[in-house]
Amino acid sequence: MLLFHLLALSVTSLDILKATKVVTFNAATELNLGPATLVVASSAAELAPVETKFDTSTQRASLVFAEELPAGSKAILRIGFEAVLTDSMTGYYKSTWERGTYALTQFEVREWAVHVCTRWPSLLGPNVEL
Numbered sequence: 001m002l003l004f005h006l007l008a009l010s011v012t013s014l015d016i017l018k019a020t021k022v023v024t025f026n027a028a029t030e031l032n033l034g035p036a037t038l039v040v041a042s043s044a045a046e047l048a049p050v051e052t053k054f055d056t057s058t059q060r061a062s063l064v065f066a067e068e069l070p071a072g073s074k075a076i077l078r079i080g081f082e083a084v085l086t087d088s089m090t091g092y093y094k095s096t097w098e099r100g101t102y103a104l105t106q107f108e109v110r111e112w113a114v115h116v117c118t119r120w121p122s123l124l125g126p127n128v129e130l
Helices: none
Strands: 004-016 020-026 032-040 049-053 061-068 074-085 090-097 100-105
Touching: 004 020, 004 100, 032 061
Parallel strands: none
Antiparallel strands: 004 074, 020 061, 032 074, 049 061, 090 100
C-alpha cells in the first residue's frame, strides 16, 4: 500500500494577552509535530519549548517555554508538522481523481491542526489572541 505524507510549516502571529510560559493550540492526534520556535518581537530571541504536551481528549498541544512570555507582547510561532494522508475526511486527507492524488482539508473547527485560527481565535487558548 502506498502512503501519502503531508509535510508543512505553520507560521502564526500571536498577541500574548497575559504573561505565560505555555502556548496551547489545536493539534489533531494524527499529526507529528516538528521543532517549534517562538520569536518575541520585543527581544527578537528565538525560543524553543522545553516541553511539548498533548491532550488527546481535546486534541490540543501545549508548548512549554523556560522563560515567561511577557503580557502585551507580539510573537511569531513557527512549527513544522507531518501527517499521513488518509481517506478519513478529517484534518488533511487525500483525494484521487484521474489526474492523480492531492491533499485537501475542510478546516473543521475541532480539527484544525496548527493553522491560523483567524475566525475563531478563542480556540488557541486563554493566553493567546490573533
